[in-house]
Amino acid sequence: MSGAPSNPLGSALPVTVEARGVSKTYGTGNVAVHALRGVDFHAHQGEFVMLNGPSGSGKTTLLSILGCVLTPSEGSVRLFDEELASKKERDLPRLRLEYIGFIFQGHNLVASLDARENVALPMRMRGWSPSAASREAESLLHRVGLGDKLDRKPSELSGGQRQRVAVARAVSGNPPIILADEPTASLDATTGLSVTELLKQMATEGGHTVVVVTHDNRIFHLADRIVHIEDGRISNEAHP
Numbered sequence: 001m002s003g004a005p006s007n008p009l010g011s012a013l014p015v016t017v018e019a020r021g022v023s024k025t026y027g028t029g030n031v032a033v034h035a036l037r038g039v040d041f042h043a044h045q046g047e048f049v050m051l052n053g054p055s056g057s058g059k060t061t062l063l064s065i066l067g068c069v070l071t072p073s074e075g076s077v078r079l080f081d082e083e084l085a086s087k088k089e090r091d092l093p094r095l096r097l098e099y100i101g102f103i104f105q106g107h108n109l110v111a112s113l114d115a116r117e118n119v120a121l122p123m124r125m126r127g128w129s130p131s132a133a134s135r136e137a138e139s140l141l142h143r144v145g146l147g148d149k150l151d152r153k154p155s156e157l158s159g160g161q162r163q164r165v166a167v168a169r170a171v172s173g174n175p176p177i178i179l180a181d182e183p184t185a186s187l188d189a190t191t192g193l194s195v196t197e198l199l200k201q202m203a204t205e206g207g208h209t210v211v212v213v214t215h216d217n218r219i220f221h222l223a224d225r226i227v228h229i230e231d232g233r234i235s236n237e238a239h240p
Contacts, residue, residue, distance in 0.1 A: 014080075016209040017066050017177055018042035022075035023232075024061050035061040037232040038075070045176075048203040048210045050220065053229035059213045060105075060181055062229065066211065067102050067179045068092040079177065097125055101170035103180035107162045109154040115141055115165045116150040123173040133172075140168035143198060145191065159186040167195050171202055178202060180212040189218055196222050 024036040036058045043049045051059045064070040065077060068084065071092075077084040079099045087095065096102070101122070109118050119137035124130065141147055144164040154162050163186050170178055178199060184192030196219040202208040203224075212223075220226060220240055227237045 013044040013046055015042045015078075016045050016080055017211070018078045019062070019066065019072075020076045020078075022062070022065060022072045022077065024058070024065065024070065025073045034232055036065075036072070039229075039232070039234055041066075041227065041234065043209045043211055045209055046203050046207045048200050048222065048224045049212070050223040050226045051211065051213045051229060052215065052220075052226055053235075057229045058232040059229050063179050063181055063211065063213050066177075067100050068096045069102070097122070099175060099177050101172070101175035101178040103163075103166050103170045103178070103183045105181040105185060107154070107159075107166045109162055109165060109169075111154055114151045114153050115146060115157070115168075118154070118165055119169045119172050122169060122175075126173050128173065136172060137168070140172055141165070144168050144195060160188070160191060163187060164191070164195060167198065171198070171208075174206065174208070176208055178208050178210045180210070180214075182213055182215070184214065184216045184219060192216060193219060 019039055019041045022036055022039045023034070026033045026035060039062060041062065051063065053059050061070065065072050079095060082095060110121065113121065116134060116137045119140055120133035123133035123136060138150060141150055144167055146161060146164055149157060149161060157165065163183065167183060170180065180199065183195055187195060199210050199212065200222045203210045223240055225237055225239055228235050
């Protein structure tokens with residue numbers, strides 16, 4: 001597939017994240033691995049997009065490039081009016097903080113902080129007062145079913161509970177773009193659906209752009225668009 005995907009939500013909605021001709025290569029010569037091969041992708045404000053494909057297809061690499069975690073070998077990436085190719089590496093943390101809430105597959109929680117402190121951390125970094133950040137963190141943890149685990153450290157939580165803390169942290173402070181790498185992987189069906197419905201609500205009611213890497217066909221029906229990636233290329237897309 002070439003060119004930008006269609007927008008099921010209407011062309012009037014702005015593009016918030018866009019990749020053009022993006023390639024990512026690891027290594028050189030005979031040992032080079034081509035994780036992405038000239039990918040074109042974009043997502044609109046209020047759109048909920050799922051990236052699907054086999055392991056090693058390039059899904060997480062694309063998500064990481066959109067989230068300013070990795071830089072492309074070739075091509076351009078834009079977040080709103082910011083062209084990332086013109087930015088220096090030292091600019092990327094600011095862009096992540098300003099635009100991105102990221103749910104990592106490995107949780108990436110701060111071990112020394114409790115659940116409430118982990119969720120409050122991005123808000124504190126965005127200038128929220130300690131009390132306001134703490135109140136919002138408590139509210140978000142209640143929404144993901146962890147209202148009774150506010151003071152627990154990551155080591156005191158199950159894998160599924162840590163994932164829910166990671167979801168709450170990603171949406172804290174209302175970042176305009178939310179990126180998630182397998183957010184339901186360690187969750188049972190009921191909790192996974194609940195977490196995905198929260199992300200869907202962030203898109204439909206809050207106007208956030210949500211892009212999720214997932215193999216979980218139990219949540220496909222919540223997507224506005226499912227983009228299939230294989231061998232580093234976007235092969236097709238579907239509208240559930």
